[in-house]
Amino acid sequence: MKGIALALGLLCASFSIHATAQEYMFTYSKLYSSLKNNNKPEYPDVKVGVFFLNADTKQLCSIEKAWMEKEEHYELLESSPNNELLLxxxxxxxxxxxxxxxDTPKDLRCDFSLVVMTRESLTGKVTYNDIEKLLPQMQDILESLGGMFSSWFTPEVAGVTLEFANNLSGVVSLSNGNSVQIVNGKAQVTLDEIGKEGWITLPEKTIRVLPYLPTAKK
Structure with a gap:
């Protein structure tokens, strides 16, 4: 994971506390170097996303305002309903x-978070094949973020981490009769748990779907 950590480390933000918000600053080129994967046709179902996470709760921080500026040029940036920075x-x-x-809320310490995620939410019945097609794309982008030789040490993507809004509690039901607990709005499901002819049933639409890396070092 050292290569991935090094690559993501290049994106570290500087910040300062203002009267109304905590402000983070990046150079466009540093963000672009990772987000350029989103324009590649070999990744139709997954992408790289930029978020900010509450350092204490690990929940998504809201983006109050975002913009770009260069000399006299100034342009506001949008964020998605789940607080992804849309660059x-x-x-x-x-x-x-x-x-x-x-700008994020002033009373929270929000850590910069660069993630690999699905382009679309998942909802209702999701089959083994629906999940299976995501994993190679997630693996490839993770390795590209890690740089040269990263394929040697990037953990294998074994499934997906499902994230739901409002710290949802409940279960993800499997077609074989088993279930996976949703804890603090998150559940992790592997392909092996689903089974080749199986599927999962979600209690509501996801807000994010990320890789599940069970062998990654904590």
Whole structure:
């Protein structure tokens, strides 16, 4: 995991406390180097996302405001309903390399979080095949984020981590009669648990679906 940690370390944010928000600053080119994977046709179902996590609760922090600026140029950025920073990917912007600023709530310490995730939410009945097609794409992007030789030490993606809103409690039901607990809005399911002819049933739509890396060092 050292290669991945090094790659993500290049994206560390500087921040300062303001009267209304905690402000993080990045260079566009550093974010672009990871997010460029989102334009590759070999990843139709997964992408790289930028979020901020509450350092204490590990819940998603809200993005109060985000923008880019370079000299006299200024442009507001959007965020998704689940508080993903939506950064436009453009080679001209990469060359101009503006600064990217993100404001999060002032009373929280929010850590920068770069994740591999599905492009679409999952809901209802989700089959083995639906999950199986995601895993190679997730594996490839994780290895690309890790850089050279990362395939030697990137943990294997064995399944998915399902995240639900509002710290949902409950279970993910498996077609074989088993179930997986949802704890603090999260549940982890492997392909082996689902079985080749099986499926899972979700209690509600996910807000994020991330790789599950059971062999990763904690």
């Amino acid at each position: 436009p990917l453009d080679d001209n912007l990469k060359q101009a390399n503006p600064l990217v600023f993100v």
